Amino acid sequence: MKIVQVQFSPWDKKYNFDAADTDVKVGDQVIVKTELGVELGKVVGYQDLPDINIKASAEAGAEAGLSVSSGLIEIKKIIRKAEPADLKKLPEEKQKKKDFAYCKKIIDKYQLPMKLVDVHYSFDGERITFPFIADSRIDFRELVKDLTKHFNRSIRLQQIGIRDEARFCGDFGHCGRSLCCARFLGDLNSITSEMAELQQCVHRGSERISGVCGRLMCCLAYEEEGYKKLAENLPSLDSQVKVEGRKGRVLARYILKQTVKVLLDEGNGEAGGVVEVEAGKVKIS
Secondary structure, three states: OOEEEEEOOOOOOEEEEEOOOOOOOOOOEEEEEEOOEEEEEEEEEEEOOOOOOEEOOHHHHHHOOOEEEOOEEEOOEEEEEOOHHHHOOOOOHHHHHHHHHHHHHHHHHOOOOOEEOOOEEOOOOOEEEEEEEOOOOOOOHHHHHHHHHHHOOEEEEEEOOHHHHHHHHOOEOOOOOEOHHHHOOOOOOOOOHHHHHHOOOHHHOOOOOEOOOOOEOHHHHOOHHHHHHHHOOOOOOOOEEEEOOEEEEEEEEEOOOOEEEEEEOOEOOEOOEEEEEEHHHEEEO
């Protein structure tokens, strides 16, 4: 089975669909039917799923636009590739800006602590989705009522992460290049403080190792495995070692330089002291 991953908006998740006999490739626009309605999406990748009957909850399946029966997900088929005429059916940028401004106006009216990010229209014209970011859960029932009355369509408020917003809006990183998440990163994997500690850059301060989204930079994951392998060549902190026959304790490790800082013990008429030694000249006691 040929499974393709379809994304309806840059800030949204990827959903699996059966390509069936449709000849589609990455970058193609396609028409699909989800549990929420007919959507126009973009093919962004492929997924290897040998068995289409994947166990999942009904809630997860409905959210993914999949039909759920007896606790099993049935992957829906792509209806067809989109044509130029299909793209013209969606509201123009001018209308999008107008609807965005109206929603923001109502948010301000109710003084809701949320930041509106975008506007998304379903292909069948039955639904409008307003993605937003917020620090906590928001009671937007009154907001939905006003928007439903104004647009006379089904309204969906979807909370997204701050990293999804950065991917959608785009910007430039500390390196001077466009954000990785906007250019080529697929899934936004978790970036942990342990990665920064391993690469010995925590001392630079959170601002220098955080991206425009305020989270730790995704590029901290790129060299993690390399640092782990280099770290294996060095003794651990506080371990007892010998340097040219003298005992000492490891105070610090410099992974890229492949050296360690050792506090030598006093003895045999020799004063103690701190020395930096190459990893190959250190023996673990």
